[in-house]
Amino acid sequence: MNGSSRTFWPLVAAVGLGVSFVGYCVYFDRKRRSAPDFPEKLKAKRKKQQQRGGGGGSSSSHSDLDTSNPEDMRRYFLEQIQQGEDCLSRGDLDNGVDHLAKAVAVCSQPQNLMALFQQTLPPELFQEIIMRLPRIAQSVHGSASSSALGSAILTEPDLE
Structure with missing residues (x-):
């Protein structure tokens, strides 16, 4: 086995794993977005985040505590x-x-x-x-x- 084939196969394996991971992420993101309750959950999550962080940083509101x-x-x-x-x-x-x-x-x-x-x-x-x-x-x-x-x-x- 020469030196170039030693580095070739691990490189191919790493690229294959990377492509597989990206494919996995894309698949589950599409599945998540196509769920019927996704828009409602997203709106509720954004509203909750806005209420928590909407006070402008250091003036965090404790009225909703x-x-x-x-x-x-x-x-x-x-x-x-x-x-x-x-x-x-x-x-x-x-x-x-x-x-x-x-x-x-x-x-x-x-x-x-x-x-x-x-x-x-x-x-x-x-x-x-x-x-x-x-x-x-x-x-x-x-x-x-x-x-x-x-x-x-x-x-x-x-x-x-």
């Missing part, structure tokens, strides 16, 4: 933490503090998160989160649960 759905709360919490970190790393302290306060407002264990923030954030940012938390918790949860949340966090003895 379902506080009784743990998966929505977890997604919203992680989204707010990520956006807060991104804003703080860019130097946008005001928006960063807002996002971190929103994360505390929906957190299942806000005292632990506040203790972590107290250890990792500069004192002035931590104090700003404490100052904004009652207002943000009220806007996220409504007036009844936010006053209990805000007072529970602000009266923690080790956070003052």
